Amino acid sequence: MPELIADPMLFCNRPDVPIMAQAAIGDAQFESIHPFTDGNGRIGRTPIGAISRRRGLTKNTLTPIASAMIADVGSYFRLVNNYRSGDADAFVLYLAHSAVRASEVARESVAALDTLPAMWLKLARSRKGSADEKIIPWLLERPVF
Incomplete structure (x- = not known):
């Protein structure tokens, strides 16, 4: 198991991969390895925010991209399964759309809090x-x- 986890961790730390692709593939790969009996999705989605912050996509806050992703759990699992069959593009696009949705909702929340x-x-x-x-x-x- 440690060697299976090491590979996506190395991938998630690369500086030469587009941010959304890196975050999406890191999440889908962890979900595919499925090392725990419970919590794999939550743990696998955690690096999305870390990658976004480390790579400079976000500066001050963590945008709740993972929350937007799992708003439709059925689509999430369907796309993870499609990723396992070789369709990474759809999952990356799904993450990118989720990031846009999450940013819009976060902006509305900030305005309301202000x-x-x-x-x-x-x-x-x-x-x-x-x-x-x-x-x-x-x-x-x-x-x-």
């Missing part, structure tokens, strides 16, 4: 210069607070 501090300030009826007026704008940046 409106929250103003709404919270209004609901809190903060006095000018009060502690809550100073803290509320930081809540999105420090969600654990």
Whole structure:
């Protein structure tokens, strides 16, 4: 098993493969090896974000590409099975379309989140210069607070 896992890991670290192709093939290959009884898809999709970040496709956040991919689990498994039969192109295209969808949804989420501090300030009826007026704008940046 270690040698089967080593090959996709080497592939996922190459700098000379198109980013979406690298992420898609790395995921499909891990899913095809299927080393665990459960969680192979989740573990196999994890490097998608890491590859996107490492290769400079994303800068500040991880776009939830994997979530967009599995929104239609049937298509995901069909395309992984087709990959195993030699059709890598369809899976790469599927990942690229999922990345676009995920980016659009993430952009909408960011826009919605950006409106929250103003709404919270209004609901809190903060006095000018009060502690809550100073803290509320930081809540999105420090969600654990």
